[in-house]
Amino acid sequence: MTLSAVKGFKDILPEESKRRQKIEETARNIFASCGVEEIRTPILEKTEVFARGIGEHTDIVEKEMYTFQDRNGQYLTLRPEATAGILRAVLEHKLYNTAPVLKLFTMGPMFRHERPQKGRLRQFHQINVEYIGSSSPIADAEVVFLAYEIVRQFTDEENLLLEMNSLGCPECRPLHRKDLLLFLENNKDDLCEDCQRRSKVNPLRVFDCKNEGCQAVLKLAPVIKHYICPECSNHMGKVLDALEAFGIPFVQNPYLVRGLDYYKRTTFELKGRGLGAQSTVAAGGRYDGLSTLLDGPDIPGVGMAIGVERLLLLMEEQAEPKSVDLFIAALGSEARTEALYWLAYLRRQGLKVEYSLEDKSLKAQMKQADKAGARFCLIVGEREMDEEEAILRDMNTKAQETLDLDDLPEILVEKVKSQKSQGDE
DSSP, rough: OOOOTTTTTOOOOOHHHHHHHHHHHHHHHHHHHTTOEEEOSSEEEEHHHHHHHOTHHHHHHHIIOOOEOOOOOOOEEESOOOOHHHHHHHHHTTTGGGGSSSEEEEEEEOOOOOBBTBBBBBBEEEEEEESSOOOHHHHHHHHHHHHHHHHGSEEEOGGGGEEEOOOOOOHHHHHHHHHHHHHHHHTGGGGHHHHHHHHHHOOOGGGGGHHHHHHHEEEEEEEEGGGGOOOHHHHHHHHHHHHHHTTTOOETTOOOOOSSSSSSSEEEEEEEETTGGGOEEEEEOTTTHHHHHHOOOOOOOOEEEEEEHHHHHOOOSSSSOOSSEEEEEOEEEEEEEEHHHHHHHHHHHTOOOEEEESSSOHHHHHHHHHHTSSSSSEEEHHHHHHHHHHEETTTTTTTTEESSTTTTHHHHHHHHHHHHHHOOO
């Protein structure tokens, strides 16, 4: 029996790895332009980091976390999200004393025991951003800007839908909670089992239910926008004004909530039209008060996460074209040994160069060069070595020219880079 990957975990093969690298490179460039610095936290944390930070009565903590006891009897959890772990690191190392506002990002795998489906895996990958130390609505808008700016690099903006909402604060949410609980109690027979359970421990989460019957009932439920205090209303208005200044289109969705307890005020989702049930590509919001749940000082914060697997669904399915600059087809021991020097030199000059690891025939090596998508192929065998020359073949036009072996590496660098610059124009 052939071994296979664990259900919900997948191998990332070379073609997909290239697309992921492109996403990560794009994100890093955008983060650099906004002064966002990288932080890398462990994928394994003490379970209480997530139980206290995310909320004990969330689906993530109750049903989805990978939790186990180590040999010392301590409960550990594979991170299901990044924010709680990043804030734990900020508090542990007192990074909040190093700058008025910390702008941090991280990239990597998260783990949740969910039902695997397209765009949802048990090991999934996120790009996370956290602005820690600012209560300004401009910080909220800038975090949304970062999510939007990264995602729009990989799809037409017409494919994107940005939904915004305010979840209020500890001052105004209790009034909404009281009326919502009464509504849910009066309509409990029309709600699914999950919503009946959530209504008792985390009533705001019922708005996140995808059951069509529940959605129909909840259209009549009291929504937070009718309860938010003047301060929350003013904060949200400034966030939306900033988004307009950034030139980012949005709609307000009063039913939008997030599945983690720590969110306050701003919440948002960036969706890809046509992705179906797994349409949310990026999401986030403000989490003032989270630091106190982790025994830290009261530090405001706002953040977002981009789901890499969801973003890949927005990108074109076709494989990335191969882009080898030069393939060296060497025949015979002398030529193959000399080619190793050329290979090292050219690669150190930044060129993508490939070489047959096996001593194959010229025909076989030419096929390999073609399959690699090489722009040029350098052909050198025993005869060419005797005559101190090599043949450079343009794989697109099939034109060939003879080059002297003297200063061959330098000549190749000049020719290949010249051709690449012409192609970029």
